[in-house]
Amino acid sequence: GDVRPTTKQRQRSPTPPQPHTLAYPALTAPSGPAPAFQQPTQIISFSYTPARELEFTDSALRYLASPPPRAKLAHGYNRWVRRPETRPRLDGLLRALSAARTKRHPALANGFGAVAWRGVLTRILTAPYEERDGWEMNVMCVDGVLYFEEHLDEARLREKNDIVPRLRLQAYFGYAFESYCTSETPSAGNAPRVNVPQAPGEPPGWSGDVNTNVQWCSVVRTKLGDTRLVIGGEVDCVRGKYTGQTDTFVELKTSMVIRNTRDEARFEKKLLKFYMQSFLLGVPEILVGFRTPAGEVSTMQTFRTVEIPRLVRGKPHGWEPARCLAWGDGVLGFLKRWVGKRGDNERGQTEEGGQSEKGDGEGTGEEQQEEETRREAHPDA
Ligand code: A3P
Numbered sequence: 001g002d003v004r005p006t007t008k009q010r011q012r013s014p015t016p017p018q019p020h021t022l023a024y025p026a027l028t029a030p031s032g033p034a035p036a037f038q039q040p041t042q043i044i045s046f047s048y049t050p051a052r053e054l055e056f057t058d059s060a061l062r063y064l065a066s067p068p069p070r071a072k073l074a075h076g077y078n079r080w081v082r083r084p085e086t087r088p089r090l091d092g093l094l095r096a097l098s099a100a101r102t103k104r105h106p107a108l109a110n111g112f113g114a115v116a117w118r119g120v121l122t123r124i125l126t127a128p129y130e131e132r133d134g135w136e137m138n139v140m141c142v143d144g145v146l147y148f149e150e151h152l153d154e155a156r157l158r159e160k161n162d163i164v165p166r167l168r169l170q171a172y173f174g175y176a177f178e179s180y181c182t183s184e185t186p187s188a189g190n191a192p193r194v195n196v197p198q199a200p201g202e203p204p205g206w207s208g209d210v211n212t213n214v215q216w217c218s219v220v221r222t223k224l225g226d227t228r229l230v231i232g233g234e235v236d237c238v239r240g241k242y243t244g245q246t247d248t249f250v251e252l253k254t255s256m257v258i259r260n261t262r263d264e265a266r267f268e269k270k271l272l273k274f275y276m277q278s279f280l281l282g283v284p285e286i287l288v289g290f291r292t293p294a295g296e297v298s299t300m301q302t303f304r305t306v307e308i309p310r311l312v313r314g315k316p317h318g319w320e321p322a323r324c325l326a327w328g329d330g331v332l333g334f335l336k337r338w339v340g341k342r343g344d345n346e347r348g349q350t351e352e353g354g355q356s357e358k359g360d361g362e363g364t365g366e367e368q369q370e371e372e373t374r375r376e377a378h379p380d381a
């Protein structure tokens with residue numbers, strides 16, 4: 001993947017920031033233990049309404065429900081209220097962060113080094129094993145804090161909006177599964193129940209038509225290596241009760257039924273994304289609905305997030321979270337030095353009369369750029 005450094009000053013300059021390609025494994029420490037990852041704690045939550053208004057309530061929070069046997073995921077497809085694909089911006093997360101700061105949330109007392117949506121960090125951390133999908137990031141450094149956004153050019157954005165009908169239906173299957181598996185009201189105890197049909201003609205378990213504007217988001221604080229992180233992410237539902245923490249969070253996923261060992265290997269590779277996405281937000285449970293090509297749920301399986309790495313360890317298609325964490329830590333360290341320094345330099349020139357920080361033994365930003373630029377993003381893929 002590529003990162004584009006930006007700063008407040010740089011945004012106003014006529015030349016846009018040039019992309020810089022990060023090389024794997026150049027940024028990864030060759031040996032030693034994996035960097036520590038701190039258990040995430042929630043600092044604030046918020047909801048997007050059906051009209052896509054952000055509000056600081058839990059109106060979009062859903063509770064886990066049991067889907068009926070053989071749930072049909074194409075149900076309601078033509079009534080899907082689909083949120084158009086726009087550039088994924090940090091605005092919602094920044095509003096939440098500012099609300100938490102106004103309330104002087106104790107978890108923010110020590111400050112933080114980076115802010116991102118969970119999806120962005122998942123992309124960065126899983127990059128050592130990514131063989132197919134590239135990405136570009138915009139990284140901005142303001143007052144020593146890195147802010148990440150995925151960079152989508154016009155073509156990529158169009159591509160995401162104009163997906164072929166088959167893929168559009170497949171994406172819908174995932175949301176329909178969420179409708180069957182969630183309820184607006186908690187069930188008594190931890191065991192989820194099947195939803196009672198709300199309207200005539202609706203299948204058992206259907207909790208309402210899909211509107212992808214609606215999202216419940218959790219903002220957590222955690223730490224990777226020595227970087228304190230603020231991460232925001234959508235949470236599909238909670239099991240039993242909402243505790244105000246991440247311990248009852250549940251991630252819902254659909255996947256094609258496994259028919260042979262090749263399918264199994266493909267699924268186990270895909271588990272890295274499920275794992276990392278959940279791990280970063282402190283989501284302890286992932287419920288997977290295995291579906292037929294036509295979109296009928298055939299079996300369900302619950303995974304404890306922490307147990308997933310053991311399932312794939314040592315297999316030819318396996319993966320090691322430690323390698324992802326070491327790489328992620330390396331990327332953050334590199335960006336702190338490189339983007340951070342550029343920001344400081346420019347601020348130095350524009351606000352403090354040309355004093356730029358040097359002399360940490362690592363050379364200037366420009367030299368470092370030369371040193372660390374490699375054209376091949378994933379030589380080991
Ligand atoms: P599945 O993951 O069950 O396919 P999430 O699982 O992250 O909560 O996302 C919910 C659903 O959004 C996904 O359900 C999928 O249908 C859709 N979705 C998420 N990311 C997508 C992507 N990159 N491309 C297409 N659909 C996506």
Ligand code: MG
Nearest residue numbers: 234235236252
């Ligand atoms: Mg989701």
Ligand code: MG
Nearest residue numbers: 236251252253
């Ligand atoms: Mg999901």
